[in-house]
Amino acid sequence: GENVEQHPSTLSVQEGDSAVIKCTYSDSASNYFPWYKQELGKGPQLIIDIRSNVGEKKDQRIAVTLNKTAKHFSLHITETQPEDSAVYFCAASRGGSYIPTFGRGTSLIVHP
Amino acid sequence: EAGVTQSPTHLIKTRGQQATLRCSPISGHTSVYWYQQALGLGLQFLLWYDEGEERNRGNFPPRFSGRQFPNYSSELNVNALELEDSALYLCASSSGQGAQPQHFGDGTRLSIL
Numbered sequence: 001g002e003n004v005e006q007h008p009s010t011l012s013v014q015e016g017d018s019a020v021i022k023c024t025y026s027d028s029a030s031n032y033f034p035w036y037k038q039e040l041g042k043g044p045q046l047i048i049d050i051r052s053n054v055g056e057k058k059d060q061r062i063a064v065t066l067n068k069t070a071k072h073f074s075l076h077i078t079e080t081q082p083e084d085s086a087v088y089f090c091a092a093s094r095g096g097s098y099i100p101t102f103g104r105g106t107s108l109i110v111h112p
Numbered sequence: 113e114a115g116v117t118q119s120p121t122h123l124i125k126t127r128g129q130q131a132t133l134r135c136s137p138i139s140g141h142t143s144v145y146w147y148q149q150a151l152g153l154g155l156q157f158l159l160w161y162d163e164g165e166e167r168n169r170g171n172f173p174p175r176f177s178g179r180q181f182p183n184y185s186s187e188l189n190v191n192a193l194e195l196e197d198s199a200l201y202l203c204a205s206s207s208g209q210g211a212q213p214q215h216f217g218d219g220t221r222l223s224i225l
Binding site: 044045 | 153
Protein backbone atom coordinates (compact mmCIF):
# COMPACT_ATOMS: atom_id res chain seq x y z
CA GLY A 1 0.00 0.00 0.00
CA GLU A 2 0.86 3.68 -0.09
CA ASN A 3 3.28 5.09 2.48
CA VAL A 4 3.58 8.83 3.12
CA GLU A 5 6.50 10.24 5.08
CA GLN A 6 6.26 13.83 6.34
CA HIS A 7 9.11 16.00 7.68
CA PRO A 8 9.80 17.76 9.92
CA SER A 9 7.51 16.74 12.76
CA THR A 10 7.98 20.16 14.39
CA LEU A 11 8.94 23.45 12.75
CA SER A 12 9.55 26.67 14.65
CA VAL A 13 9.98 29.94 12.74
CA GLN A 14 9.91 33.67 13.39
CA GLU A 15 7.05 35.75 12.08
CA GLY A 16 7.81 36.82 8.51
CA ASP A 17 10.06 33.85 7.76
CA SER A 18 9.20 31.14 5.23
CA ALA A 19 8.25 27.59 6.21
CA VAL A 20 8.63 24.44 4.14
CA ILE A 21 7.12 21.05 4.91
CA LYS A 22 8.08 18.03 2.81
CA CYS A 23 6.33 14.75 2.06
CA THR A 24 7.39 11.69 0.13
CA TYR A 25 5.11 8.96 -1.17
CA SER A 26 5.72 5.43 -2.37
CA ASP A 27 2.90 4.63 -4.83
CA SER A 28 3.67 6.01 -8.29
CA ALA A 29 -0.04 5.68 -9.15
CA SER A 30 -0.98 8.38 -6.60
CA ASN A 31 -2.30 11.37 -8.49
CA TYR A 32 -3.89 13.73 -5.94
CA PHE A 33 -2.05 15.46 -3.10
CA PRO A 34 -4.00 17.64 -0.64
CA TRP A 35 -2.68 19.61 2.32
CA TYR A 36 -4.67 20.19 5.49
CA LYS A 37 -4.30 22.63 8.37
CA GLN A 38 -5.61 21.59 11.79
CA GLU A 39 -5.98 24.23 14.47
CA LEU A 40 -6.42 23.31 18.11
CA GLY A 41 -9.88 21.93 18.79
CA LYS A 42 -10.83 21.88 15.11
CA GLY A 43 -10.94 19.35 12.31
CA PRO A 44 -8.43 19.44 9.45
CA GLN A 45 -9.18 22.11 6.86
CA LEU A 46 -8.18 21.69 3.22
CA ILE A 47 -5.85 24.59 2.36
CA ILE A 48 -4.42 23.63 -1.01
CA ASP A 49 -4.18 20.60 -3.27
CA ILE A 50 -2.37 19.56 -6.41
CA ARG A 51 -2.93 16.89 -9.05
CA SER A 52 -0.22 14.93 -10.79
CA ASN A 53 -0.55 16.78 -14.08
CA VAL A 54 0.60 20.02 -12.43
CA GLY A 55 4.04 20.80 -11.02
CA GLU A 56 3.21 23.82 -8.86
CA LYS A 57 0.18 25.63 -7.50
CA LYS A 58 -0.02 28.89 -5.57
CA ASP A 59 -2.69 30.54 -3.46
CA GLN A 60 -1.57 33.83 -1.95
CA ARG A 61 1.13 32.98 0.64
CA ILE A 62 0.80 29.24 0.18
CA ALA A 63 2.30 27.12 -2.60
CA VAL A 64 2.66 23.42 -3.24
CA THR A 65 5.22 21.79 -5.53
CA LEU A 66 5.19 18.24 -6.86
CA ASN A 67 8.07 16.19 -8.23
CA LYS A 68 6.54 13.01 -9.66
CA THR A 69 9.88 11.52 -10.61
CA ALA A 70 11.25 11.78 -7.10
CA LYS A 71 7.81 11.12 -5.58
CA HIS A 72 7.85 14.06 -3.25
CA PHE A 73 5.75 17.16 -2.72
CA SER A 74 6.19 20.19 -0.52
CA LEU A 75 4.16 22.94 1.12
CA HIS A 76 5.66 26.42 1.15
CA ILE A 77 4.32 29.20 3.35
CA THR A 78 5.82 32.65 2.87
CA GLU A 79 5.67 35.64 5.23
CA THR A 80 4.45 33.46 8.08
CA GLN A 81 2.07 34.93 10.65
CA PRO A 82 1.20 33.73 14.18
CA GLU A 83 -2.19 32.54 12.90
CA ASP A 84 -0.36 30.08 10.64
CA SER A 85 0.54 28.15 13.81
CA ALA A 86 -1.19 24.76 13.52
CA VAL A 87 -0.59 21.12 12.60
CA TYR A 88 -0.27 20.54 8.86
CA PHE A 89 -0.97 17.18 7.21
CA CYS A 90 -0.11 16.04 3.71
CA ALA A 91 -1.90 13.20 1.95
CA ALA A 92 -1.60 11.13 -1.22
CA SER A 93 -4.47 9.51 -3.10
CA ARG A 94 -4.86 7.49 -6.29
CA GLY A 95 -8.60 7.55 -6.77
CA GLY A 96 -10.90 4.62 -7.37
CA SER A 97 -11.48 2.51 -4.29
CA TYR A 98 -8.27 3.61 -2.60
CA ILE A 99 -8.24 5.55 0.63
CA PRO A 100 -6.02 8.65 0.93
CA THR A 101 -2.89 8.06 3.00
CA PHE A 102 -1.97 10.84 5.41
CA GLY A 103 1.40 11.91 6.72
CA ARG A 104 1.90 12.04 10.49
CA GLY A 105 1.68 15.82 10.60
CA THR A 106 3.96 18.81 11.18
CA SER A 107 3.43 21.15 14.11
CA LEU A 108 4.27 24.65 12.84
CA ILE A 109 4.94 27.30 15.49
CA VAL A 110 5.27 30.91 14.35
CA HIS A 111 6.78 33.16 16.99
CA PRO A 112 5.68 36.81 16.95
CA GLU B 113 -23.06 25.99 2.25
CA ALA B 114 -23.05 24.11 5.54
CA GLY B 115 -19.94 22.09 6.27
CA VAL B 116 -19.64 18.62 7.72
CA THR B 117 -21.35 18.50 11.10
CA GLN B 118 -20.66 15.99 13.84
CA SER B 119 -22.46 15.27 17.08
CA PRO B 120 -21.98 15.17 19.93
CA THR B 121 -18.97 17.44 20.38
CA HIS B 122 -17.87 15.55 23.48
CA LEU B 123 -18.82 12.14 24.77
CA ILE B 124 -17.79 10.59 28.07
CA LYS B 125 -18.22 6.87 28.59
CA THR B 126 -16.91 4.15 30.85
CA ARG B 127 -15.16 0.94 29.90
CA GLY B 128 -17.45 -1.67 28.38
CA GLN B 129 -20.13 0.81 27.32
CA GLN B 130 -21.20 1.54 23.76
CA ALA B 131 -20.85 4.85 21.93
CA THR B 132 -22.66 6.24 18.89
CA LEU B 133 -21.21 9.15 16.94
CA ARG B 134 -23.06 10.94 14.16
CA CYS B 135 -22.05 12.78 11.01
CA SER B 136 -23.89 14.84 8.41
CA PRO B 137 -21.95 15.36 5.18
CA ILE B 138 -21.90 18.41 2.97
CA SER B 139 -25.02 18.56 0.83
CA GLY B 140 -24.44 16.63 -2.39
CA HIS B 141 -21.60 14.53 -1.00
CA THR B 142 -22.22 10.79 -1.10
CA SER B 143 -19.01 9.52 0.51
CA VAL B 144 -18.38 9.60 4.25
CA TYR B 145 -15.09 8.66 5.90
CA TRP B 146 -14.36 8.06 9.58
CA TYR B 147 -10.94 8.59 11.14
CA GLN B 148 -9.53 8.16 14.63
CA GLN B 149 -7.02 10.74 15.84
CA ALA B 150 -5.45 9.71 19.12
CA LEU B 151 -3.41 12.27 21.08
CA GLY B 152 -0.15 13.03 19.31
CA LEU B 153 -0.89 10.65 16.47
CA GLY B 154 -1.97 11.21 12.91
CA LEU B 155 -5.19 10.28 11.21
CA GLN B 156 -5.98 6.57 11.34
CA PHE B 157 -8.56 5.49 8.74
CA LEU B 158 -11.54 3.62 10.19
CA LEU B 159 -14.36 3.26 7.65
CA TRP B 160 -15.55 4.54 4.30
CA TYR B 161 -19.17 4.60 3.19
CA ASP B 162 -20.46 5.54 -0.24
CA GLU B 163 -24.03 5.35 -1.52
CA GLY B 164 -25.07 3.46 1.60
CA GLU B 165 -22.44 0.74 1.29
CA GLU B 166 -19.26 0.08 3.26
CA ARG B 167 -16.46 0.46 0.69
CA ASN B 168 -13.36 0.03 2.78
CA ARG B 169 -12.31 -0.62 6.33
CA GLY B 170 -9.13 0.21 8.22
CA ASN B 171 -7.19 -2.02 10.58
CA PHE B 172 -9.59 -1.80 13.52
CA PRO B 173 -11.44 -4.57 15.41
CA PRO B 174 -15.04 -5.47 14.50
CA ARG B 175 -16.38 -3.62 17.54
CA PHE B 176 -15.93 -0.51 15.41
CA SER B 177 -18.83 -0.45 12.99
CA GLY B 178 -21.12 2.01 11.29
CA ARG B 179 -23.66 2.65 8.65
CA GLN B 180 -24.76 5.24 6.14
CA PHE B 181 -28.36 6.29 5.82
CA PRO B 182 -30.33 7.07 2.63
CA ASN B 183 -29.74 10.80 3.21
CA TYR B 184 -25.96 10.03 3.27
CA SER B 185 -25.55 10.86 6.94
CA SER B 186 -23.62 8.29 8.89
CA GLU B 187 -23.07 6.96 12.35
CA LEU B 188 -20.10 5.25 13.93
CA ASN B 189 -20.70 2.72 16.68
CA VAL B 190 -18.04 1.55 19.07
CA ASN B 191 -18.95 -1.39 21.29
CA ALA B 192 -17.22 -2.68 24.42
CA LEU B 193 -15.30 0.56 24.88
CA GLU B 194 -11.69 0.33 26.01
CA LEU B 195 -9.49 3.02 27.54
CA GLU B 196 -7.40 3.23 24.35
CA ASP B 197 -10.49 4.22 22.38
CA SER B 198 -10.17 7.69 23.86
CA ALA B 199 -9.52 9.92 20.86
CA LEU B 200 -10.92 12.54 18.52
CA TYR B 201 -13.14 10.89 15.92
CA LEU B 202 -13.29 12.79 12.67
CA CYS B 203 -15.78 12.48 9.88
CA ALA B 204 -15.05 13.67 6.35
CA SER B 205 -17.17 13.79 3.23
CA SER B 206 -16.38 13.99 -0.45
CA SER B 207 -18.34 14.21 -3.65
CA GLY B 208 -17.35 10.82 -4.98
CA GLN B 209 -15.00 7.95 -4.84
CA GLY B 210 -11.28 8.28 -4.79
CA ALA B 211 -9.23 11.31 -5.60
CA GLN B 212 -11.58 14.05 -4.49
CA PRO B 213 -11.03 16.59 -1.71
CA GLN B 214 -12.20 15.41 1.69
CA HIS B 215 -13.87 17.99 3.91
CA PHE B 216 -13.69 17.35 7.64
CA GLY B 217 -15.97 18.11 10.53
CA ASP B 218 -14.59 19.28 13.87
CA GLY B 219 -14.89 15.83 15.39
CA THR B 220 -16.29 14.14 18.45
CA ARG B 221 -13.98 13.94 21.45
CA LEU B 222 -14.59 10.51 23.04
CA SER B 223 -13.24 10.06 26.54
CA ILE B 224 -13.28 6.66 28.24
CA LEU B 225 -13.10 6.65 32.02
